[in-house]
Amino acid sequence: MRCDLCGTDEAIPFKCRYCNGTFCSVHRLPPNHDCLFMKDYLQQPARDREFLEHIHGRAGLPQERIKSALYETFYLRFSKTEVLHLVIATALVTAVGMSFYRFQFRWDFLVIFISAFIIHELGHKFLAQFYRAWAEFRVLLFGAVITAFSALPFFPFKFIAPGAVMVSGNLSESRSGKVSWIGPLTNLAMGTGFLLSYLILETAVGFANKILLAGVWFNGFIAFFNLIPFMGL
Known part of the structure; x- marks a missing residue:
């Protein structure tokens, strides 16, 4: 237009x-x-x-x-449309995560799945706005449909790419690259934190909650999909 x-x-x-x-x-x-x-x-x-x-x-x-x-x-601005799209995408991502556990409802798993996705998207948005660009999350129809299907227990593979943060502005190639990379980097950082917590607890007290391992693999899972060029979140 x-x-x-x-x-x-x-x-x-x-x-x-x-x-x-x-x-x-x-x-x-x-x-x-x-x-x-x-x-x-x-x-x-x-x-x-x-x-x-x-x-x-x-x-x-x-x-x-x-x-x-x-x-x-430090001030992130959200439109009503963006909030709605984030809610829809978060629900889809959470459904995929829960499908690994046959939809057994657990609050700790919900926290892992929701935080992994939301913090990832906010990373893109925060850095883009920091560089004085317009940035809002939008659900992408194809990705959302495939993500929804992959949440079904019988679906042969899992796919997480319900949408992406749309960025508009005069960003240099270097800054655009940083905006793209910040998402998976947040997941890798969170996954590393969960892994270290698990290892420390296992070594110190001989017991660590396996929810920490769920945090490791789910953050790694989202980071992996974001690093595939045509599946970026």
Whole structure:
């Protein structure tokens, strides 16, 4: 879809909530496309305007730059659509994880499966927003359907790729690579933590909860699928 102002073909276009126009990442903000409803935009809380302008290179007053940078770094913004998609994808991933245990309900397993997936996706989103890019998770139909089928006990193999964090912005190749890698790296870090905990407990007291091993293999499983080019989460 093309930007209404400059005609740039944008894979993930932005729709202005005020004038309903469609714009590229450069012209998405009302001040950047001479929005007819600038008054409505200016009536937003200053904090929200500051965040939107800062992530697009329009930093506020000099004395506010440190505050803006901290706000940008640690504040993750979620749309209602993204939350819905995350809930759907998390349910699918959890179902696949539970299918390994014939759907025996256990809270500790739920924590493992949900945390492995959510932290993975937040890793992508956090780093992309840190680099001043737009980033939101979206369910992908093909991946979601295959993931749902793989949750069935009789399905011959397991597949976890219900969606991905969509990123739009002027990211360099290096930064794009880092955004892609941060997801599986979080899983590898979590899996390593579970493994070390298991080994320490087994050595120290001669007993370790096998839920820790579930944390190892499930995080490794998600990391593996993310490293396959056409199956990235």
